[in-house]
Amino acid sequence: MKHEKIRKNGEFQVVYRRGRSFANHLLVLYxxxxxxxxxxxxxxxxxxxxxxKKVGKSVVRSRVKRLISESYRLNKEVFDTGYDFVIIARVSSHDKSYAEIEKSLMxxxxxxxxxNDEKNTVTIN
Known part of the structure; x- marks a missing residue:
């Protein structure tokens, strides 16, 4: 939904400055x-x-964004609520499949x- 997106630079900056970061080989989560x-x-x-832009040209970047947002959308019921999340894709994510992105996000x-592990997750094979 529209109110669930962070769009303004100032909102991103607040999450970067005041939030905590967690990372793996494909993604960084603030x-x-x-x-x-x-x-x-x-x-x-x-x-x-x-x-x-280090990830690739606009087609590749858009694909990575779509994969991340779709894996979040299908699994958002298992995440705690009341947070702002900023997800940054690392360069190595440019050629990964949906399953790899979803696994990395989880x-x-x-x-x-x-x-929350007790809620059901949706995975696409």
Whole structure:
């Protein structure tokens, strides 16, 4: 949904400066607890995705962004709520499949302690 995206540079900067970072070989995750992310008292997450020009040309960067956002969308029920996330794709992610990106995303969220294992996950083979 529209309110779940981080778009402004200032919002990215807040997450970079005040958040914590977790990384693996494909992704870097910045996490910032945001108490303002609530609709009628129910907390929700916001996500921003950043892919550097070092990853590749615009077609490749867009593909990586789509893979990350789709794997987040299909698994967002398993993540804790009330946070701002910024996900940065590393150069090595340019030629990876959806399954590899999803596995990497789940790993970095588990590393951050934000993944609830009791909820069902959706995977596409």
């Amino acid at each position: 996490v910032f607890k945001n108490r303002r992310n609530q609709i009628q008292g129910v907390p929700y997450n916001r996500i921003g995705i950043s892919v550097s 790993h970095v969220f588990k590393k951050a302690g934000l993944k």
